[in-house]
Amino acid sequence: MPKWFFPAAIVCGVLFAASPFVVANAPFEADLGLVQKIFYYHMPSAWMFLIASIVCGVASVRFLATGDYRHDRTALAAGELIVLFGLLTLVTGPLWARRSWGTFWIWDARTTASLVSWMIACAYLILRRYGGPGSEKLAAGLALFGMANVPFIYISVNYWRTIHPPTTVVPTLPFSLGFPLWFCVISFLLLFVVLLKLRIRVEEQQARVDALYLALDERS
Amino acid sequence: MKTLKRWCAVVLLLVSWGIIAAAQPPQPKGEYVPVDQLPPTESMPAAPLLITAYAFVMIVLFVYVLSVARRLSTVQQELNRLDASIKQGGRT
Numbered sequence: 252m253p254k255w256f257f258p259a260a261i262v263c264g265v266l267f268a269a270s271p272f273v274v275a276n277a278p279f280e281a282d283l284g285l286v287q288k289i290f291y292y293h294m295p296s297a298w299m300f301l302i303a304s305i306v307c308g309v310a311s312v313r314f315l316a317t318g319d320y321r322h323d324r325t326a327l328a329a330g331e332l333i334v335l336f337g338l339l340t341l342v343t344g345p346l347w348a349r350r351s352w353g354t355f356w357i358w359d360a361r362t363t364a365s366l367v368s369w370m371i372a373c374a375y376l377i378l379r380r381y382g383g384p385g386s387e388k389l390a391a392g393l394a395l396f397g398m399a400n401v402p403f404i405y406i407s408v409n410y411w412r413t414i415h416p417p418t419t420v421v422p423t424l425p426f427s428l429g430f431p432l433w434f435c436v437i438s439f440l441l442l443f444v445v446l447l448k449l450r451i452r453v454e455e456q457q458a459r460v461d462a463l464y465l466a467l468d469e470r471s
Numbered sequence: 472m473k474t475l476k477r478w479c480a481v482v483l484l485l486v487s488w489g490i491i492a493a494a495q496p497p498q499p500k501g502e503y504v505p506v507d508q509l510p511p512t513e514s515m516p517a518a519p520l521l522i523t524a525y526a527f528v529m530i531v532l533f534v535y536v537l538s539v540a541r542r543l544s545t546v547q548q549e550l551n552r553l554d555a556s557i558k559q560g561g562r563t
Binding site: 267285286288289293296338339342343346347349350442446449450452453457459460463464466467470 | 517521525527535539556
């Protein structure tokens with residue numbers, strides 16, 4: 252593992268342990284009250300979901316262009332993180348919505364596109380797991396559709412009728428509400444980097460195992 | 472690993488069941504009720520939703536980290552075993 256990995260993992264653990272206290276000390280939002288505090292985990296999860304989709308898509312493009320399996324391993328690792336952070340987003344969002352909107356789910360552009368993107372990532376992983384030899388290129392093509400969905404998810408609230416807050420809300424947050432948010436964003440970003448590296452490491456070691464099995468077969 | 476998968480499946484089933492059960496549409500009311508006469512069951516407290524959200528995030532992240540660590544440990548052991556058997560084969 253690289254030298255930065257263990258210090259980053261420790262800092263990440265400390266930040267995550269501190270984050271509930273930072274969130275608890277944040278003031279209540281005037282209209283939504285206590286339930287608005289779900290925002291501090293929901294939004295960073297959603298951002299990591301989108302970042303993972305972009306990483307998976309870019310790595311897939313590079314894999315298709317170069318045939319280098321290092322990019323394929325990065326794409327696979329990011330694909331798993333799309334499903335992980337997507338699940339967190341799609342569960343915490345409805346819990347917040349139940350109190351603030353009065354319903355768990357509305358089929359607006361952002362929630363629908365997010366669900367579609369998450370299902371594309373699930374399809375990507377299923378294809379990688381059960382697709383057999385050669386499925387990595389087919390899966391890379393699928394990852395491109397997932398990445399193409401990202402800008403649509405982000406800007407959809409500005410162009411379609413929805414009760415999701417627009418993208419202008421975050422930059423205008425006062426410090427008392429913005430500090431816990433950015434604290435959690437940094438925690439989630441660090442967690443994303445650590446998990447991505449750890450997951451890529453699993454794939455690298457698996458590739459070495461496969462190469463050793465081939466070497467043993469040739470020898471015997 | 473099988474136990475971990477079973478636990479994950481049970482947690483997912485429980486969460487799905489809870490969401491589906493809670494998502495049932497409310498019965499239509501025959502009359503309007505003034506807000507100060509609502510029974511306590513009608514007001515929805517935010518704390519359980521907040522605690523559920525934070526607990527869900529923490530549990531899922533913990534299970535995922537554990538799963539990746541176990542996968543890394545397994546593949547590392549297999550790698551060491553293969554390395555050893557190749558070295559042993561090289562000597563003979």
